[in-house]
Amino acid sequence: MAPAQYTRYVLNERPGRGPVNPRTFRKEVVPFDLKPGKGEILVQVLYLSLDPANRTWLNDARNYMEPVKIGETMRAGALGRVIQVGEGTKFAPGDLVNGTMGWTEYIIVPSKGYQKIVIPTGAELIDFLGPLGMNGLTAYFGLFNVGQIKAGETLVVSAAAGATGSIVCQLGKMVGAKVIAIAGADDKCQWLENELGVDKAINYKSPTFHADFKKAVGYFDVYFDNVGGDILNFALTRMKKHARIAFCGSISDYNATPKGLTNYMNIISQSAKLEGFIVFDYASQYSSALKDLTKWVSEGKLKRKFHLVQGLENASEALGLLFNGGNTGKLVVQVAPVDNAKL
Template sequence: MPINRQLRLQARPKGLLAPGDLQLTESPVPELQDGQALAKVKYLSMDPTMRVWMAVDSYLPAVGIGDVMRAAGLAEVIESRHAQFKKGDKLVGLTGLQEYVVIEAQSKFSFQKVPSIPFLSDTAFLGVLGMTGLTAYFGMTEIAKPQKGETLVVSSAAGATGSVAGQIGKIHGCRVVGIAGTDDKCAWLTDELGFDAAINYKHADWKEKLAAATPDGIDIDYENVGGEIMEEVLKHMNLHGRVVLCGLISGYTKETAGPANLGILIVKRLKVEGFLVLDYASRFTDAAMELGKWKMLGKLKDRQTIVEGLEKASEAINMLFTGGNTGKLIVKV
C-alpha cells in the first residue's frame, strides 16, 4: 500500500501558524474494507475557518491535538469497495490535509461527485462553484436580497467569497464598492470584475475614499472582515440597511474583532444576520448550477492562487491572514 503523508495538528497556534504547529507524518494507507473507497487528494481548499478549527470549538469541534488537520479538498477515487463511488470518480469533501483519504461507507453525504464540464477546471468546485461561491450566493440572495440601484460594500472583496459576492451585486444592478489590501487587487475588482470602485484599506486616506465612493450611503454591507473596516462601513449605512455577517477574519488570529460602534445598529435600525453556508446544503446543486450559468455567460469571473505541495499548507493558511491570495487559495498536493 502507498505511504500517506499527513499534516497533523501538534499545537494550537498563537497568532499566525508557527513552524511545528502542523507536523508532517507518514504512515501506510490502510487496507480497504468492504464499503470503503480510497481516493488520492489532488487539491486542498485553504479556508480561514481552518485557523478557527485549530483553536476553539465553533460550529464544528476544534481539531484534536495529534489529529490530521481538517480541510476540504478534491480527491480522485483510485480503488473502491464503496457502493456509491467508483474508480476515477472525482469528489469534493472533507479530505483533511493529507495525500490519501479513506472514504467510509456512510460518508456518501459528506463527499459529492464533481461533474466533468467542458471549459471548467476541477478546482472551480473548490472556489467559484464550491463552498466560497455558494457562501457568496446564499449570503447575497437570501440575506442581502439586493435591489437595483442599492449600494453594496464588500470587505475582503478580492478574496474567494468577496469577489463572487460583489459580482452577484452587479448582476442585481447594485453600485458595488470593494475594500481590499493592495492596489493590484483593487485594479482587478474595477478593471476585470466590473466593481464601481475599490478602496485599498492600507492607504492612509481610505476612509475618505470610502465616503467619496458611497455618496448615497450604503444599503448592504457584505462583511468578511470585522474590526476597524466594519466599524467604518457601519458609519455610512443607510436607515434599515442590511449587514450580511459572513466572516470576521480580522479576529481569527487575535482575541477581539470589534467593531466598537454597535450602537449604530440601533440608531440606523440595521438588520444584521450571521449565517453558515452549511445551512443551505440541501440547495447547493441548484445554486451551483446558477453560478455555473453566470460563469458561462461571462457575468462571473474568478481567479485562483495555487500553492504547490502539501508541505506548504501551513504557509498557505497564513497567506489568508497576510493577504497573499487573490481569489480562491488552493494547495496543489
C-alpha cells in the same frame, strides 16, 4: 501499484491567539495500510482548499464544527480522485470527488456526503474549490438570502479580491447593484475595477481610507463583510436606514483578541440588521444555487483567479497568505498532479 507509505500533516500544538507557526503541524510518514470498508472510499487528494476558517478550527472553542484534535490530520475541503471503493458505494475508481478531506496524500472517507464531480462546459476541476464550491455558495447565499440585495442598491464588499469577495462583487453587478469593493493592495483594486467591473475599489490600508469610503459609498444598503474589526466598526457609521450586513467572516480577528464594536448603536438608530451565517445553513438549497452558478460559469459571466501553491509540505506556510493578503482569488494547494492521480 500502491505506495509503501504516504504523508500527512497532523495538529501538533494549538497556536493560541497568534498565527500558525512551525510547531502547529507535524509531518507524519506512515505505512500505506488504507483499505476502504463497507460504504467507504479511498481517495487520493489532488487539491486542498485553504480557508481562513481552517485557523478557527485550531482553537479549542465552541464553533460551527468540532475543533481539530491534537494528533488528528488537519481537516480541509478538497478535491480528490477515488482510488478504491468499499462495498455499497455509489462511486467507481477514477471518479473525481469533492468534500471534506485533510492535509494528507490519501484518505478514507464515508462515501455518504461526498459529491461526484461532473465538470460542466466552460469550467475546470479546480472551479469546484471556487465558484462551484464552498466559496461560490457562500457568496450566493450571503448576498441573496442574508443580504437580500436588490437592483439599484449600494453594496460594499470587504476582502473583495479574495475567493468569496470576488464572487460577491460579480453577483452584485449581475443583479444591478452599485458595487464598492474594499481590498488591501492597489493591484487588487485595479483587478476589481478593470477585470471584475466593480464601480469603485478602495484600499483599506490607505491613510485616506475613511474619506475614500465616504466619497465612494456615501451610505450603503448592504455590506457583505468578510473582515470584521475596524472596517466593520467604521461601516456601522455609514448605513442607510434598514441596511443589511451579511456577516460572513471576521478574518481581521482570527489571529487576535477582538477589540469590540464601539459603533454598534447605529444598528438601532438605522433599524439595520447584522446577520451572521454559515454556508452550511443553506445545505438543503445547494443544488438550486449550483444550477445558477454553473450556468454563469458556463456563460463566462463569473471570472475567477486561483493562487496555486505546489506541494502538501507548503500548506502550513501558505495558510499565512490569507492573513497577510498574499493571495488574490482562491488559495489552493496542489497535492498531486491531476492527470496522474492513480495508484
